[in-house]
Amino acid sequence: MAIEDGNLGKADYLGTRVKVNLSLLDEVKVGDLVIIHAGFAISRLDEAEAQETLSLLREIAAASKDESSS
Amino acid sequence: MRDFISRYIVPNFNNSILSELLDASHLPGGLAFTTDSYVVDPIFFPGGDIGTLSVNGTVNDLVVSGARPEFISLALIIEEGLAWDDLERILASISRAATEAGVKIVTGDTKVVRRGQADKIYINTSGVGRIIARPNLEAVAPGDNLIVTGPLGEHSLAILTARGEFGFEASVKSDCAPLTFLLPLWQREVRWMRDITRGGLATILCELAEKLPYSILIEEKKIPLSPPVQAVSEFLGIDPLYLACEGRAAILAPASRSEEILAYLQAHPLGREAAIIGQIEDRIGRAGELLLRTKTGGLRLLEPLTTELLPRIC
Amino acid sequence: MEEYRQEEIASALIRLIRKKREALGRPVRLMEVCGTHTMTVYRYGLKPLLEEAGVDLLAGPGCPVCITPDDYHEIIIDLLTRRPKTIVATFGDMTRVPTAKGSLQTAVPAPSSRLKIIYSPAEALDLAQENPDCEVIFFGAGFETTIPSIAFTVKEARARGLKNFSLLAACWLIPPPLRAILESGEVAIDGFLYPGHVSTIIGSQPYRFIAEEFKIPGAITGFEPNDILLGINSVLDQMLAARPEVAIEYRRVVSARGNPRALALMAEVFEVKDAFWRGLGLIPQSGLGLKKEYHEFDTLKRFSLDLSPSEKSFNPGCRCGQVLRGLLRPPECPLYGRLCRPESPYGPCMVSYEGACLIHFKYGQRWS
Numbered sequence: 001m002a003i004e005d006g007n008l009g010k011a012d013y014l015g016t017r018v019k020v021n022l023s024l025l026d027e028v029k030v031g032d033l034v035i036i037h038a039g040f041a042i043s044r045l046d047e048a049e050a051q052e053t054l055s056l057l058r059e060i061a062a063a064s065k066d067e068s069s070s
Numbered sequence: 071m072r073d074f075i076s077r078y079i080v081p082n083f084n085n086s087i088l089s090e091l092l093d094a095s096h097l098p099g100g101l102a103f104t105t106d107s108y109v110v111d112p113i114f115f116p117g118g119d120i121g122t123l124s125v126n127g128t129v130n131d132l133v134v135s136g137a138r139p140e141f142i143s144l145a146l147i148i149e150e151g152l153a154w155d156d157l158e159r160i161l162a163s164i165s166r167a168a169t170e171a172g173v174k175i176v177t178g179d180t181k182v183v184r185r186g187q188a189d190k191i192y193i194n195t196s197g198v199g200r201i202i203a204r205p206n207l208e209a210v211a212p213g214d215n216l217i218v219t220g221p222l223g224e225h226s227l228a229i230l231t232a233r234g235e236f237g238f239e240a241s242v243k244s245d246c247a248p249l250t251f252l253l254p255l256w257q258r259e260v261r262w263m264r265d266i267t268r269g270g271l272a273t274i275l276c277e278l279a280e281k282l283p284y285s286i287l288i289e290e291k292k293i294p295l296s297p298p299v300q301a302v303s304e305f306l307g308i309d310p311l312y313l314a315c316e317g318r319a320a321i322l323a324p325a326s327r328s329e330e331i332l333a334y335l336q337a338h339p340l341g342r343e344a345a346i347i348g349q350i351e352d353r354i355g356r357a358g359e360l361l362l363r364t365k366t367g368g369l370r371l372l373e374p375l376t377t378e379l380l381p382r383i384c
Numbered sequence: 385m386e387e388y389r390q391e392e393i394a395s396a397l398i399r400l401i402r403k404k405r406e407a408l409g410r411p412v413r414l415m416e417v418c419g420t421h422t423m424t425v426y427r428y429g430l431k432p433l434l435e436e437a438g439v440d441l442l443a444g445p446g447c448p449v450c451i452t453p454d455d456y457h458e459i460i461i462d463l464l465t466r467r468p469k470t471i472v473a474t475f476g477d478m479t480r481v482p483t484a485k486g487s488l489q490t491a492v493p494a495p496s497s498r499l500k501i502i503y504s505p506a507e508a509l510d511l512a513q514e515n516p517d518c519e520v521i522f523f524g525a526g527f528e529t530t531i532p533s534i535a536f537t538v539k540e541a542r543a544r545g546l547k548n549f550s551l552l553a554a555c556w557l558i559p560p561p562l563r564a565i566l567e568s569g570e571v572a573i574d575g576f577l578y579p580g581h582v583s584t585i586i587g588s589q590p591y592r593f594i595a596e597e598f599k600i601p602g603a604i605t606g607f608e609p610n611d612i613l614l615g616i617n618s619v620l621d622q623m624l625a626a627r628p629e630v631a632i633e634y635r636r637v638v639s640a641r642g643n644p645r646a647l648a649l650m651a652e653v654f655e656v657k658d659a660f661w662r663g664l665g666l667i668p669q670s671g672l673g674l675k676k677e678y679h680e681f682d683t684l685k686r687f688s689l690d691l692s693p694s695e696k697s698f699n700p701g702c703r704c705g706q707v708l709r710g711l712l713r714p715p716e717c718p719l720y721g722r723l724c725r726p727e728s729p730y731g732p733c734m735v736s737y738e739g740a741c742l743i744h745f746k747y748g749q750r751w752s
Contacts, residue, residue: 014298015240015241015298016239016240016297016301017238017240018238019238021506021533021536023536023649024533024536024645024646025643035581035637037529038475038503038505039504040505040506040533042533042581042643043581043637043638043643044637045636045637046635046636047636053635054387057390060393060396060397061393061396063396362429364428367433368394368428368431369429369432370427373746373749
């Protein structure tokens, strides 16, 4: 989650705020999720892909449970 | 540090009281005696200052050794040029902390050294208390529970934030506090207590494990951590199990008493987030080992801290 | 979010891994390139679980502090100890690497000079701006994850007209050493776990040669424990189907084309050159140097210094090079745990937070 201020932003992680440089990404908006490395945002988080991965993980756990109970 | 103590201190002053190496020594006649010096940098931080630390640190060493703290000595070494306002603030903190902990400052000393020969102010406090119980490691048995009285690492984080080195803002206050509210627990069959200071929970539990013919297993997911500590530990790659606190204790109690002790702790403002985090084991690992079951279900051995994570934290 | 670490999911993934590995009929050895992957695997106790499932993970050369030759450090130490009014800025681990001239941390600075540990390249610029009467030397080490920020910093230095700022670049590219390791044929590797964050910058294209030329599968993997397990699953799938490729198992953050803006910034400021790596020797087109237009910010040019690392190694007996090539596991090094310990490191693998030896020491002691 980033809150903007010029080319420098403030990102929030679990309630702690960190200064972050946004020059490596285009058009970061407030509310975007970013990966930060050495004080720079290097990538945005793609929500749709994240959801897909989470579903996949949950599916795997569910399938495994079915298998062990059958 | 342990190496230093065993190689240089103990052999030079060998006597049966010192060699027990408790946080506070039990003297013949029913008194316990302890001392500590405080060189924290910076001297003021969110949630406290070097004054509050100097009282609570010594009080807590007495409490976890089974003694009711009563009297404190206060020695100040002040660098010439320390602002009067700062000194007054610190003295006021000491006074407040002493009242809160129920102890009296009964003797002391002040020295002023030339500019550059000390860093603002160093404090030494010694404490005397009346023994009400003795830690009893002989009675430890598999299944005994380990309880922590609150979230870990907040003091360390407060210091880091006050040093302003990392460019983050965290709203966290030091957990610096007196542990006198734990004294009644000695009447509830508690086997052992330690305050979680330098080296963090992992180091003090390693030291406990070394004294036992069993292993200790703790569960990562049960360890209380506040969001700021979680966030900053992840950013900086620091393991919160090694972060110092100044007002949290680890308690070892029989399984039959754990729920009752937990209820007591959670009813107190300083113990709201107390949790049972592990137990003594005789079926996993070897005697003397401290094991962590990670969030992902893996098992890992924990070692005591060998290098300084953060200097001048207390 | 918890799903990335949840035990239930991890166990399910490990069960899948075991099944697939058994279907292959032999033990599997994968190289995980990035120090942060090594750390996660150890820290979450995954290593023993994976070994039980027949998957052996080998640490690779993805530790910038570990692969930077001593010559770089020695140049910086000389500058710090001999030049007054000099501020050396660098990342924490770099200061503790032991060399023939000691470490940066223990070096005694010249009058009014100092060492400053920074966490972001941008801080070096602030230092230069706040200390106009000092020379600020930024010893910048890193892979493609960090290089764009270093490039940005140099560009900013120009934009701000700073005359007291220079960079000693210890910038390394991840794909070339992988080629070198495969071409040497020293270690048998069945598959790779590619670094997640380097890949946000370079995308998946630079690894394709591993799948196409060497026919070895790989997956770009994230850093949470379950991300790593997903990556391993993907590599095993590729092995079972005999279809090696560069799978992206960190899609929420990595795209096939990487980060074009970051790549453009890198290309603007740096040019690729041959570079000498600790342990791996000279690797063609594997390092970066400042382009001619930016030579005013190059520490080597500014102070007329020569940097030519070679095979000579200062610590006799140090085997970091072999660890970085995957030939030796940390406990197999005769110095490990004895002469070389975290409090008294003999080589950089025991210094860096991403060093295989330090990670093994801190997190890998086997419980019984």
